[in-house]
Amino acid sequence: MSKVSMVLNGKSVSADVEDRTLLVSFIREVRALTGTHVGCDTSQCGACVILVNGKAVKSCTMLAAQADGAEVVTVEGLASNGALHPVQAAFRENHGLQCGFCTPGMIMSAVDMINRYGAGNLDEDTIRHELEGNICRCTGYHNIVKSIKAASDQMAGMSQAAE
Amino acid sequence: MAVEGIGARALRKEDKRFITGKGQYTDDMVMPGMGFAAFVRSPHAHAKVTSIDSTAALTMPGVDAVLTGDQLVGDGIGNLICGWMIHSKDGSPMNMGGWRALEPEIVRHVGQAVAVVIADTQAQARDAADAVEVEYEELPAVVDSVAALQPGAPQLHPEAAGNLIFDWEIGDEAAVNDAFEKAAHVTRMEISNNRLVPNPMEPRAALASYNDAEEHHTLYTTSQNPHVARLVLSAFYAVAPEHKLRVIAPDVGGGFGSKIYIYPEEMVCLWASKRVGRPVKWVSDRTEAFLTDAHGRDHKSEAELALDADNKIIGFRVKTVANIGAYMSLFSSAVPTYLYATLLSGQYDIPAIHANVKTVYTNTTPVDAYRGAGRPEATYLVERMMETTAREIGLSPAEFRRKNFVRSFPHQTPVIMCYDAGDYDATLDAAMKAADYDGIAARKAEAASRGKLRGIGMSCYIEACGIAPSAAVGSLGAGVGLWESAEVRVNPVGTVEVLTGSHSHGQGHETTFAQLICERFGLDSDSVAIVHGDTDKVQFGMGTYGSRSGAVGMSAIVKALDKVEAKAKKIAAHLMEASEGDIQIEGGELKVAGTDKKLNFSEVALAAYTAHNLPEGMEPGLKEGAFYDPTNFTFPSGTYICEVEVDPETGTTEIVSFVAADDFGKVINPMIVEGQVHGGLVQGIGQALLENAAYDENGQLLTASYMDYTMPRADDVPSFNLSTHETLCPGNPLGMKGCGEAGAIGSPPAVINAITDAIGNNALTMPAAAEKVWSLYQSGSKEAAE
Structure with missing residues (x-):
């Protein structure tokens, strides 16, 4: 298990997760943000794309631990004050x-x-x-x-x- | 907000949740204490299961149970069924083999499940599934449908001798033989229709729970038709009685047919959740989806077209072998028969047609309806034949088609269908104009000057939607009726909820269905909610497939609206002391014609529920239901024209222009209709250029991920030029025909006709991969040179 901390949609979050936890699982299962989807398991389909430190990343292809300390934005974090991006x-x-x-x-x-x-x-x-x-x-x-x-x-x- | 009724390009009500990440798909659902299922699957295409040893798996962290087929059978769970009986031409019923959700004895395709592990997390379940030790004794496998019919081929099911499920025919063979004897010209082709994998982006998933105090099951699942799922799970699989089973299909991420069926995995989750005493979730990974979602197409055909001296078609003969895979999926028998051969007349007046279809078992994933289901196979065959025949007799493809168009309606074809309305010249004219068909010679010359091969191809498709009149399909073997239901509930405050038996998994029903209510009562769409997909909320309904939700589902809503309107007018007339016939509904108000008396729709609704002052004998409330059973199929049609440029050095095909002119009857929301056509076209272009489910000779699926199976991507396809040309369908109240599948049905032959025109070699098969196109062009050029 490792402790992983990140800023997720503007909020500091941390959790102890199994080392093999994928970033997409951290987002979906640990943080219950289910807007990020898993469509293929082979980094082909892009349903899991999020922004890590401002860059598009396939979150099924990155371990949660690799995002430790990062700023992560998912689709839930795009709208601001109720106004759509x-x-x-x-x-x-x-x-x-x-x-x-x-x-x-x-x-x-x-x-x-x-x-x-x-x-x-x-x-x-x-x-x-x-x-x-x-x-x-x-x-x-x-x-x-x-x-x-x-x-x-x-x-x-x-x-x-x-x- | 403006009232957006029939014909408005209303933006979608459902979009906000999807663009903000708030959609609720099955995999997003969580239940307290839930475990996860992982299936143990056969690595062999055909093998005896000699032993299953769960000892090691059961000791692994988090593992709750390992369940096998013996336990499933022991609990009295029934075999999976095919719901459409087909009889062979000798009158014998189809030869259906048994299909168990977990197979204890003989596996018949790679990926077939033999056991399931339930564990605390998905990762633990998958790890333990790998640790279940299954011993197999391999058997010889057969993957090709024609090979499966040969003497000595490996045999799949004892019920189906020679792997033949049925040997079926339609049409008048003697009349066709006569036509060929008299023919002035005969065109012959061998045509194959490649096997495809539907690939909705959301993989299948299930979350099942059991309440032992209530003896009640709940199943969240990725279904296009939750009521049919509940019926089949109850009546045939005996997992739970119907009134003790709630099936919910929440947001569903695409279906394209593949989520019609009740698969082993969803049923096993339901059964396992009771057995292990906790909710059980399963989510397919993409490779499991490739191995177990029902595939589409896979036909091999021989076709012959007979013409008289005036180039009129006088006879059409077709022999098809349809590969149904290792088991008969729910509607698998209907696809290569009544959804296929009944469309072999195309848009043409053909006096005699005969088709023979042999349907066979092979050691491959089961094949069932995929977007278009039988009609793409028919259209590809007919439109490749039309283009080829035109080339052979030296007529322009458009001219030859026009010479044979059906122009008077109703038109009875020799293969059951009775076309009710259409104007095939109108869509052909529109497409040719939009594509500048007559200017192709100049464009070919210009392309040639750049060393490129330009080609143009067309396809004039017809298909049958709005399935279907219940008595008619019953007489053809369907196990269910194909009507649809609706309930319109006006709430006391005047908002409206519509409960529909249709299911939306991308089609935008929440928007288009609401437009009917907005149109009828002059309400804004924020006052309307569409409820679907939950058997506890919605009355029995048949679900969404076969482009039926408009022509059948919306017709049911219209019938229910008629009743609501009639009752509302009665109440309004009573309250305003006017004659019922003088009440008009306009802009959300019920008015007495010729006076300034009026009531708001919400006032009438409230009056219906307070019931203080209703007409003598009237029941309180304002809620009406309807079941709509169609009187005929509907017949969308149109012309697609594809223009391609092939690079002779590499064989790469670029689609430089694609024009679609469709007749869908009445269009409720043009924006959504265009979206349906775009998506269908790309699936059809995908079939023509890129997609193919390839097996090796041992039955291993070589294309079982997105790294191997070529899904069309944004830079593989062009933007499209669309138009619609309306002839109303006389068979339903709105005059709708359906638009969901046309794109996938009409486009493949247009693409292949264009490429074969470009390379001057007609022997091209789908998918038109660069290597294949290059080789054919090379051999064609050599032939020409010799």
Whole structure:
């Protein structure tokens, strides 16, 4: 057993867990945040994507112990004061989800993608290429791509307005 | 909030919980004291189980129990069933072998469960499952359906001699033989339809508990049809009586058919939870899903099309061998028969059709309905034949199809179906225009100048949805009726709850079903809640598959709404001392026509429940139910056109444009309909280009993870150009046809027709992997050069 501590969605948390505990199990089972999903066990599907120290990580591929001391954000931590993150809002407005199972991972990957490229700098080809690590079986990706593009463009508008 | 009724692009009511991580899927459920199940599975495709030794496993940390098939059988748990009886052409009933949820004697596919471990944690259960020692005596295996029919092939079930489950036929063989004798041209093809794995992103899961004081079971499970699950678990498997079993299908992460069936694992959890005296949870890992979720397709066919001198089709002959896997899953027998051969007429007026289907056991995962279920197999066959025939006779593919379109309705085909409405020219015209079909020559030349091969292919599909008229399917062998139920409860404060027997696992019922209520009463959608998926809350219903939730499920809601509206009008007329016929409902108010008298909908609702002043003899309350049994199937149709560019150096195919023009009848929410088409198209394109469940000769599934089975990803597919063209279905009150499967049904032949056009070689099979395309192009070019 090891004691693992991290800042999870802005809150300091710690727990004693078996050494082999995966980060996704820590989040889902120890912390009961079930928005992060397990879809494949082989780091292919991306349903478990979260942000660790600001970067997208497949939480089924990392031990909880490796996240000791890290700042972790899951889909539950994106909205602030009840206001949806622009990526969350864009997924709803563009019908970017159907069954909702891949959605948390898609949204977290999209947030990471926009962070890396800068808001407003994503085109369809880039988004499709960047989504390589996230599988969706329902939407055919059409509206996911549209959602991410819309969020990226909207966030660019927001940051311009703020300047 | 504006009232969003029929036809509105209403945003989804269910989305907020999914985008904030608050969805509640089965694996998210926790019960105090729950244990975890892990299954011990056969590594062999065919073997005798000679011994199971749990001694070591039972000593491991956290392990509660190891249960085997002998205990299951000893507790009187019944075999898994197939619910649709098919008779062979000689009149004999299908030859169904036994299927136990835990097999004590002979395993027949890799991954079949022989024991289950229950332990305190999932990791402990999985560790202990590895420690259960099972001795097997291997038997020879057969994986190919045609090989399984050969003399001397390994035999799976004593009930099915020669592995043949049934040898079935449909249509008039003599009339077809006559047509071929008179034919001016005959096109012949061998066509195979590759085996697929449905792969909803949420793996199957179950959480079962037993209350011994109440003798009551609860099962949370990933089901498309919780009531059918309860019925089958009770009536056939005898796990629990129906009134002592609550089945809840909470948020379900996609199904595509694979979550219709009642599998061994869910049933074992239910049984085990009683036996070990604690709640039991099981969550499939992805490889278990590949090995045990019912697969789809896997047909091998020979087809012949006969034309007269005027290029009119006069006869169609099809012979198909359908691989059903090691056991007969719940609807497996219906898929290669009544869901397949009844669609072989396509959009065409064909006077004589005969199909023979042999369905066989093999040492592979059971095969059942997967998005489209039989109709994709029929459409692929018909549309590959149409395109190929057009090429052979030198007519344009569009021209040849138009020459043979059905244009008067109703149209009785020679294979049971009676098409009720459609306009096939309209969708073909729309698709050709959107795809700039006539401009392809210039685009081919431009691509050639860059060293690329451009090709275009079309597919004019028809399918049958809205399953189904209960008496009709009963006469064809179905063990259940296929009606749907609804209850509309108006609460005393005027909000509305709709209890539906349909189940939503991505289709957006909470939104579209609410639109019916908004339309009818002028309410905003925040006043409406759709309740589904819980057998303790909702009256018996048949669930969601076969694109039936609109045409059948919403029709039931409409019938219940008719009753609610009639009663509300009676109450309003009484309260306002007006004639019932003068009451109009508008904008959430019941008004007396031609006066300024009106009551709010909520005032009428309250009056119904206070019951202080109701018409003489009227029962209090405002709640009505309805069961809707359809009068016919519905027939969505359309044209898909795919344009590809193939790199002759590598064989890589890029889809450069994909156009879909569909007729789904009345569309309730265009946004959701488009989403359904997008998803279906990518599953169909996945089948055509990428996906294949590959077995080796020993029955090992080579593609049992996402590292081996090629799921379509975002950069494999294009964005789509969609349109809808409405002819109303006369068979249901809203005129709906269904849109859930069309994309997966219509797209594979369009893709393959396009690639074969590009490479000039028609021998392509699915999936069109780069190596295969490259080889065919190379051999085609050589042939041309010689």
